[in-house]
Amino acid sequence: MKAATIHDVARAAGVSVGTVSKALNQTGTLSQATRARVMVAVAALKYRPNVLAKSLHSGLSGAVGLISNDSFGRFTMPIMEGLEGVLSAHGIGVFMCNATDDPAREREHLAQLMAKQIDGIVVTSRRADRRPAVELEGIGLPVIFVYSQSDDPEALTLLPDDEGGAQMAVEALLAQGRKRIAHLTGPEQFEAVRLRQKGWAEASGDKAGAVLHGPWSEAWGREGAAALMAQTPRPDAMFCGNDQIARGAADALREAGFAVPDDVALIGFDNWLVMAEAARPPLTSVDMNLRELGTEAGRRMAEMIRGTKISGTVRLPCSLIRRQST
Amino acid sequence: MKAATIHDVARAAGVSVGTVSKALNQTGTLSQATRARVMVAVAALKYRPNVLAKSLHSGLSGAVGLISNDSFGRFTMPIMEGLEGVLSAHGIGVFMCNATDDPAREREHLAQLMAKQIDGIVVTSRRADRRPAVELEGIGLPVIFVYSQSDDPEALTLLPDDEGGAQMAVEALLAQGRKRIAHLTGPEQFEAVRLRQKGWAEASGDKAGAVLHGPWSEAWGREGAAALMAQTPRPDAMFCGNDQIARGAADALREAGFAVPDDVALIGFDNWLVMAEAARPPLTSVDMNLRELGTEAGRRMAEMIRGTKISGTVRLPCSLIRRQST
DNA sequence: CTGGGGTCGGAAAAGCTTTTCCGTTGGCGG
DNA sequence: CCGCCAACGGAAAAGCTTTTCCGACCCCAG
Numbered sequence: 026m027k028a029a030t031i032h033d034v035a036r037a038a039g040v041s042v043g044t045v046s047k048a049l050n051q052t053g054t055l056s057q058a059t060r061a062r063v064m065v066a067v068a069a070l071k072y073r074p075n076v077l078a079k080s081l082h083s084g085l086s087g088a089v090g091l092i093s094n095d096s097f098g099r100f101t102m103p104i105m106e107g108l109e110g111v112l113s114a115h116g117i118g119v120f121m122c123n124a125t126d127d128p129a130r131e132r133e134h135l136a137q138l139m140a141k142q143i144d145g146i147v148v149t150s151r152r153a154d155r156r157p158a159v160e161l162e163g164i165g166l167p168v169i170f171v172y173s174q175s176d177d178p179e180a181l182t183l184l185p186d187d188e189g190g191a192q193m194a195v196e197a198l199l200a201q202g203r204k205r206i207a208h209l210t211g212p213e214q215f216e217a218v219r220l221r222q223k224g225w226a227e228a229s230g231d232k233a234g235a236v237l238h239g240p241w242s243e244a245w246g247r248e249g250a251a252a253l254m255a256q257t258p259r260p261d262a263m264f265c266g267n268d269q270i271a272r273g274a275a276d277a278l279r280e281a282g283f284a285v286p287d288d289v290a291l292i293g294f295d296n297w298l299v300m301a302e303a304a305r306p307p308l309t310s311v312d313m314n315l316r317e318l319g320t321e322a323g324r325r326m327a328e329m330i331r332g333t334k335i336s337g338t339v340r341l342p343c344s345l346i347r348r349q350s351t
Numbered sequence: 352m353k354a355a356t357i358h359d360v361a362r363a364a365g366v367s368v369g370t371v372s373k374a375l376n377q378t379g380t381l382s383q384a385t386r387a388r389v390m391v392a393v394a395a396l397k398y399r400p401n402v403l404a405k406s407l408h409s410g411l412s413g414a415v416g417l418i419s420n421d422s423f424g425r426f427t428m429p430i431m432e433g434l435e436g437v438l439s440a441h442g443i444g445v446f447m448c449n450a451t452d453d454p455a456r457e458r459e460h461l462a463q464l465m466a467k468q469i470d471g472i473v474v475t476s477r478r479a480d481r482r483p484a485v486e487l488e489g490i491g492l493p494v495i496f497v498y499s500q501s502d503d504p505e506a507l508t509l510l511p512d513d514e515g516g517a518q519m520a521v522e523a524l525l526a527q528g529r530k531r532i533a534h535l536t537g538p539e540q541f542e543a544v545r546l547r548q549k550g551w552a553e554a555s556g557d558k559a560g561a562v563l564h565g566p567w568s569e570a571w572g573r574e575g576a577a578a579l580m581a582q583t584p585r586p587d588a589m590f591c592g593n594d595q596i597a598r599g600a601a602d603a604l605r606e607a608g609f610a611v612p613d614d615v616a617l618i619g620f621d622n623w624l625v626m627a628e629a630a631r632p633p634l635t636s637v638d639m640n641l642r643e644l645g646t647e648a649g650r651r652m653a654e655m656i657r658g659t660k661i662s663g664t665v666r667l668p669c670s671l672i673r674r675q676s677t
Numbered sequence: 678c679t680g681g682g683g684t685c686g687g688a689a690a691a692g693c694t695t696t697t698c699c700g701t702t703g704g705c706g707g
Numbered sequence: 708c709c710g711c712c713a714a715c716g717g718a719a720a721a722g723c724t725t726t727t728c729c730g731a732c733c734c735c736a737g
Contacts, residue, residue: 028465030723041687046725053726054685076466077407078723081692086403087467088414088446097431102423109449113460118467120414120444123435134439139354140402141413141444243629269629299625303569303595356693367717372695379696380715404693407722 029070038066049074080142088118089326090138094126094150094173099297100315101149104171107319108147108326115327117144126150139164144330147322149173167329171322172315174216174338181329182338183322185313187217190343191224194264194292194311197345199232203262203290207234209249209274210266211241218266221294225264234260241266246273254281254289261289268293268300268310275304275350291350306349313343355396364392375400406468414444415652416464420452420476420499425623426641427475430497433645434473434652441653443470452476465490470656473648475499493655497648498641500542500664507655508664509648511639513543516669517550520590520618520637523671525558529588529616533560535575535600536592537567544592547620551590560586567592572599580607580615587615594619594626594636601630601676617676632675639669 035042040063047053048063066072080086089112095101109119120138124131138146145167168180175182198206206229211218218238226233235256239245246269253260265271271293278285285291285306293301296312318341329335361368366389373379374389392398406412415438421427435445446464450457464472471493494506501508524532532555537544544564552559561579565571572595579586591597597619604611611617611632619627622638644667655661 031725032723042724043688043726044686047686050725056685059686073462073466075407075468075723077403077412077468078692079725081401081403081407081694081723082725084692088444091447097423097428099425102428105423105447106449109447113448113463116463118414118446118463121417121431121435121447122439123432136399137439137442137444140399142401142403269625273629299595357695358693368694369696369718370716373716376695380713382715385716401693404722405695407693407724408695410722 028075029072031072031074033070034063034066034072037070038063084142085144085330086142087116088120088141088143089145089147089330090120090122090134090141090143091147091149092122092124092131092134094124094131094148096123096125097121098151100151100172103315104149104319104322107316107321108171108323109319111320111323112326117327117330145169145326147171147326148175167326167335169322169326169329171318179334179336181325181335183318183325184338184340185315185318186340186342187220187313188224188227189340190294190311190313190345191221191264192228193343193345194294194309195225195228197309197347197351198262198264198290198292199229201262201290201351204232205234205258205260206232206262206264207253207260208236208264208266209246209253209270210236210238211270213238221266234262239270241269243269243273243276246270246275247277248273250274250277251281254278254283259289263289263291265291265293268295268297268304268308271308271310271350272300272304275306275308279305286349286351292345293350296346301346301348304350309348309351310346311343312346314341317341354401355398357398357400359396360389360392360398363396364389410468411470411656412468413442414446414467414469415471415473415656416446416448416460416469417473417475418448418450418457418460420450420457420474422449422451423447424477426477426498429641430475430645430648433642433647434497434649435645437646437649438652441649443653443656471495471652473497473652474501493652493661495648495652495655497644505660505662507651507661509644509651510664510666511641511644512666512668513546513639514550514553515666516620516637516639516671517547517590518554519669519671520620520635521551521554523635523673523677524588524590524616524618525555527588527616527677530558531560531584531586532558532588532590533579533586534562534590534592535572535579535596536562536564537596539564547592560588565596567595569595569599569602572596572601573603574599576600576603577607580604580609585615589615589617591617591619594621594623594630594634597634597636597676598626598630601632601634605631612675612677618671619676622672627672627674630676635674635677636672637669638672640667643667 031042031045035045045063047055048060093101122134147169149171150173170182208225237249239249263274271291275285275291278289283289293308293310296310301308301310357368357371361371371389373381374386419427448460473495475497476499496508534551563575565575589600597617601611601617604615609615619634619636622636627634627636
């Protein structure tokens with residue numbers, strides 16, 4: 026009933042355990058006949074090496090920890106998906122840890138992960154500001170921050186290029202001949218908000234309209250859009266800080282009798298499908314390519330586990346997904 | 352630089368490794384003085400037992416696998432959160448695996464998990480139908496299906512009580528004196544759709560209005576609501592199969608000049624906050640308590656790992672979250 | 678026919694912890 | 708003062724794999 030061990034295989038094949046190991050790992054010098062005999066026994070017993078024992082020997086556990094401060098929210102999900110896809114192809118498992126911004130929980134998780142001898146740590150979160158120093162500096166383990174920041178000089182930080190994404194959106198609006206591009210966005214304490222605003226300001230230049238900050242909600246989108254349309258001159262385009270705000274703006278505009286995109290063009294941010302596709306009209310939106318961010322994190326992590334030292338901050342490009350709102 | 356081992360502690364405390372183990376695990380008979388001396392050395396060296404080695408000995412790895420067929424979607428997330436919360440309190444890690452309904456990927460993940468000597472498996476998914484037999488019967492490991500079904504007689508299945516949730520919703524409408532309760536829902540091939548319809552039909556009795564099936568989208572909600580309002584007699588309440596449909600219905604009703612809830616009351620399903628709270632008016636909705644489902648899965652899994660045999664199907668109650676649409 | 682070299686496979690240690698069994702020591706009672 | 712028992716701590720094996728080192732055997736050449 027119990028799983029077969031290398032000893033069972035050795036006995037079945039009439040060889041020693043060392044020979045079985047060599048046959049399985051293509052190491053050492055073995056005759057074809059012996060190798061084949063071992064393989065037959067392996068297949069017959071459905072033998073799978075015990076990774077735990079292998080890890081004990083190699084010092085590598087074949088597992089990494091993913092600490093999320095987002096309660097596995099909608100930003101963490103695609104990142105996780107990309108990360109897991111790459112790492113599982115390398116035979117590396119991903120331990121999920123939900124820290125919910127509680128430093129005590131985070132420390133506890135970290136301790137458990139360390140005890141499990143993990144080979145690396147990935148941290149994601151949705152934070153207004155730079156993370157407070159996490160106690161994972163100098164633990165001699167690869168650390169990657171994805172969609173999250175830190176001051177750890179040895180860590181690698183992977184972020185979407187918020188500024189470039191904003192520029193891309195504004196340039197698309199300019200290419201359509203829009204003359205007055207307003208910016209309706211989220212709370213200013215988010216670094217992403219500041220970066221997107223910077224990109225918008227730089228790209229729109231003298232075509233820049235007003236900028237309005239508020240909460241990340243559809244209600245604010247409706248309210249803000251109404252306020253913008255009350256200004257003179259009126260904007261003929263709105264670049265919104267996320268899709269919820271953009272969707273609210275779309276609703277408010279339609280109900281106030283403005284046509285989207287004819288009177289006002291609208292671009293959102295996040296390309297959150299349930300929002301962007303369900304809006305009327307469906308929203309053109311900047312996609313942060315979070316899945317690709319996770320994939321890249323996985324590739325880098327695999328490299329770092331192999332010994333490569335990587336640090337610094339990398340920003341990956343966004344894409345513009347065009348729909349009917351422009 | 353490397354992590355301290357039990358041997359380092361033993362040397363530092365001037366005792367044998369066995370003694371250190373006993374001091375740490377509160378086993379055996381040791382004098383207070385010795386125990387204290389060991390503890391001092393443990394603290395000084397920041398020693399953490401290597402779980403891998405412990406696992407090798409005990410046969411338990413302190414890890415379970417979570418296989419999701421939902422690409423870590425919005426249903427898996429809260430389940431995961433509840434599961435992880437309970438299991439991490441037991442020192443058990445959760446390996447995330449994304450199978451995306453691909454049997455080959457699922458088999459590969461399963462093989463990797465087995466090689467990692469996991470102590471149990473949790474499967475979640477969003478499926479129209481009963482899962483095809485997964486190859487995890489008879490592997491002698493605890494298996495729990497959450498929000499997902501199987502024919503494995505040894506497994507435990509945890510589901511929300513769709514039928515009861517629907518009844519709860521309809522009863523709330525009846526209590527308000529509604530006389531004609533329509534049901535606007537998703538594709539009939541989903542078992543959940545059939546169960547919710549059953550609950551609706553039983554609870555509404557002679558007050559039942561029409562039932563309409565369509566896709567899980569806001570657009571269908573708008574279309575379906577319009578169709579229902581064109582019937583005579585008109586319904587004075589709609590129980591919707593999910594919040595997207597309900598939100599679409601709310602939009603269509605408002606735009607057609609019907610007041611919600613005065614003319615027509617509306618209840619959704621899922622209590623998906625970004626939908627339910629952003630709708631106008633905010634939606635009363637049935638919450639499946641998925642987080643609690645995950646928590647329960649965690650508790651059961653912990654029991655099963657300790658050796659308790661549990662199987663069968665358990666349906667956990669839903670709750671009704673009241674907002675302005677009723 | 679004998680010795681040497683090459684080829685192949687086995688034995689054993691290492692990696693870290695737990696647990697059982699046993700030996701030692703100290704104290705107390707006779 | 709001696710012996711026994713209880714209390715305490717140590718030695719070693721087990722759990723499974725990898726890897727290094729070594730030994731044995733065979734074949735070929737001298």
